[in-house]
Amino acid sequence: MANVIEVENLYFEYKDGTRALCGLNLAVEEGVKAALLGPNGAGKSTLLMHLNGIHLARKGKVRVMEQEVTAKNEKWVRTVVGLVFQDPDDQVFSSTVWEDVAFGPTNMGLALSEITDRVEKALKAVRMLDYKDKPPYHLSYGQKKRVAIAGVLAMSPQVIVLDEPAAYLDPQGKMELVEILDELNRKGNTVIVATHDVDLAAEWAEQVVVIKNGRTLAQGGASLLAEESVIVEAGLCFPVVARIFQQLPELDLTHTPLTVAEAVAVIRERIK
Amino acid sequence: MLESLFYCRGNMDSLLYRLDPRVKVVSLVGFVAFTSALGTWPALLSGLVFLLLLAGISRISAFYLVKRLAWILPFGGILVIILPFAVPGEPLFKIFSLNASIEGTGQAVVLTMRLLNAVAALSLLTATTGFKDLMMAFRALRVPQIFVLLIEFTVRYISVLTDEARRMQIARKARGFEKGRSLLHRCTFQVAGKLIGILFIRSFERSERVYNAMLARGYAGGVRVDGDPRLGREDLCWGAVILVFAAGLWLIEFGGVQWPMLLK
Numbered sequence: 177m178a179n180v181i182e183v184e185n186l187y188f189e190y191k192d193g194t195r196a197l198c199g200l201n202l203a204v205e206e207g208v209k210a211a212l213l214g215p216n217g218a219g220k221s222t223l224l225m226h227l228n229g230i231h232l233a234r235k236g237k238v239r240v241m242e243q244e245v246t247a248k249n250e251k252w253v254r255t256v257v258g259l260v261f262q263d264p265d266d267q268v269f270s271s272t273v274w275e276d277v278a279f280g281p282t283n284m285g286l287a288l289s290e291i292t293d294r295v296e297k298a299l300k301a302v303r304m305l306d307y308k309d310k311p312p313y314h315l316s317y318g319q320k321k322r323v324a325i326a327g328v329l330a331m332s333p334q335v336i337v338l339d340e341p342a343a344y345l346d347p348q349g350k351m352e353l354v355e356i357l358d359e360l361n362r363k364g365n366t367v368i369v370a371t372h373d374v375d376l377a378a379e380w381a382e383q384v385v386v387i388k389n390g391r392t393l394a395q396g397g398a399s400l401l402a403e404e405s406v407i408v409e410a411g412l413c414f415p416v417v418a419r420i421f422q423q424l425p426e427l428d429l430t431h432t433p434l435t436v437a438e439a440v441a442v443i444r445e446r447i448k
Numbered sequence: 449m450l451e452s453l454f455y456c457r458g459n460m461d462s463l464l465y466r467l468d469p470r471v472k473v474v475s476l477v478g479f480v481a482f483t484s485a486l487g488t489w490p491a492l493l494s495g496l497v498f499l500l501l502l503a504g505i506s507r508i509s510a511f512y513l514v515k516r517l518a519w520i521l522p523f524g525g526i527l528v529i530i531l532p533f534a535v536p537g538e539p540l541f542k543i544f545s546l547n548a549s550i551e552g553t554g555q556a557v558v559l560t561m562r563l564l565n566a567v568a569a570l571s572l573l574t575a576t577t578g579f580k581d582l583m584m585a586f587r588a589l590r591v592p593q594i595f596v597l598l599i600e601f602t603v604r605y606i607s608v609l610t611d612e613a614r615r616m617q618i619a620r621k622a623r624g625f626e627k628g629r630s631l632l633h634r635c636t637f638q639v640a641g642k643l644i645g646i647l648f649i650r651s652f653e654r655s656e657r658v659y660n661a662m663l664a665r666g667y668a669g670g671v672r673v674d675g676d677p678r679l680g681r682e683d684l685c686w687g688a689v690i691l692v693f694a695a696g697l698w699l700i701e702f703g704g705v706q707w708p709m710l711l712k
């Protein structure tokens with residue numbers, strides 16, 4: 177399948193001279209669930225800003241649906257790629273929750289009835305419809321995060337990119353988030369999630385990209401998360417499931433299970 | 449911050465809340481323009497009574513209105529105190545050796561009432577119109593884009609600034625900073641100085657991130673959404689009532705009709 181997002185040899189330097197990206201490469205196939213992993217300061221957020229044209233590549237290339245992102249098509253890019261920011265306080269600013277979620281659809285120039293419809297659906301999806309008339313700054317952090325996610329869902333972009341979406345969500349909220357993302361994915365959307373949460377990545381992602389110091393360390397399937405060299409180098413840790421099976425060399429497995437489902441399958445087979 | 453400036457309170461189903469924002473802007477701003485040109489107290493009083501009636505029908509809480517009108521005190525108050533003594537004329541009463549003139553007192557009354565009229569009318573507007581609707585009305589009325597953007601960002605960034613200040617205050621408190629001590633206390637003073645500097649840097653950086661986040665959701669200087677391009681008959685009627693009332697007061701006064709005669 178074609179790549180929806182391609183990043184080639186991307187460099188980025190902040191105004192104060194911090195080199196956030198140093199020759200990063202990345203390709204995400206259409207319709208996959210991809211996880212972007214890396215330690216603090218690896219450049220994940222900086223990279224994501226490039227994917228919807230907030231930062232433009234000065235050196236290197238970013239392509240979205242095979243078109244290079246430039247100042248000319250950045251508006252189009254923002255309708256194709258939706259970005260949920262890491263800090264909801266940056267994203268959520270309107271005086272009511274409803275208005276905030278309507279901000280994106282309004283910018284898209286949709287009809288009022290369509291906007292109402294989308295906002296309601298998005299708020300329902302994140303279970304925040306009851307709070308629609310509240311000012312966002314009176315919400316808890318996790319609630320704000322949900323509103324931020326709804327704000328992008330309401331734009332129904334083809335590619336949805338989330339920066340640390342699960343942080344601050346309660347366990348139930350995390351599971352609901354995963355369901356929302358899976359649902360989007362089933363409808364054919366590409367979903368990219370930046371996270372430190374290796375368990376989430378192991379359970380959920382089909383494609384994994386590991387970055388560090390602004391460079392790509394490794395790229396591949398979820399099995400990457402069981403590879404010692406990658407995990408250690410990236411300052412991550414193994415998923416819990418993998419850690420358990422690593423303590424059991426006597427099982428003599430050909431590959432380490434990563435998800436709960438895989439683990440259950442392996443155990444069930446052994447106890448038969 | 450936002451909520452105290454533009455937050456709909458009261459009965460959402462009542463008259464002014466339902467009125468089309470465009471009509472509200474035109475009629476209430478028009479009302480302010482006409483009443484500011486009035487020069488006699490009975491005319492101004494009629495305007496004020498009319499506004500109170502509007503507020504009453506719209507079920508805006510009296511407490512809210514009084515709180516809003518209290519804003520006038522620091523600005524108008526001083527003038528009102530000084531005017532009677534500063535304007536020469538027939539003496540009305542005397543404090544120490546200062547003569548308060550009838551003319552001056554009259555001017556002070558008229559000035560206060562003009563202020564009351566203007567602030568009350570604009571309070572009705574902002575109390576019954578959400579911020580977004582207000583901006584949309586400005587756009588629909590072809591107010592130059594740059595003014596609308598200026599208002600939008602000012603309001604948005606005021607809350608960025610106050611939010612940031614609040615976060616910093618909490619963070620400071622959590623680590624045992626006492627603000628109760630005198631500002632002259634060396635340590636308090638130093639901390640306060642640094643904080644103000646950092647507050648501005650932090651607010652600046654956050655405003656940049658907020659702007660980025662707006663861009664990410666397709667912001668391109670605001671769009672004119674023609675939700676209801678056509679105005680309802682009821683909207684137009686009420687707008688006309690408000691405007692005609694103010695214009696009428698002005699015409700009566702301008703036409704030199706003697707109030708005492710009308711009142712007889």
Ligand SMILES: Nc1ncnc2c1ncn2[C@@H]1O[C@H](COP(=O)(O)OP(=O)(O)OP(=O)(O)O)[C@@H](O)[C@H]1O
Nearest residue numbers: 190192194196214215216217218219220221222223
């Ligand atoms: N506005 C900025 N100005 C200067 N340097 C910045 C700015 N934002 C980020 N950086 C620097 O760029 C580098 C990459 O930051 P980035 O936010 O992309 O990391 P990240 O992978 O998202 O980290 P985290 O997991 O903590 O969110 C870091 O070294 C950071 O200090």
Ligand SMILES: [Mg+2]
Nearest residue numbers: 220221262339
């Ligand atoms: Mg980040």
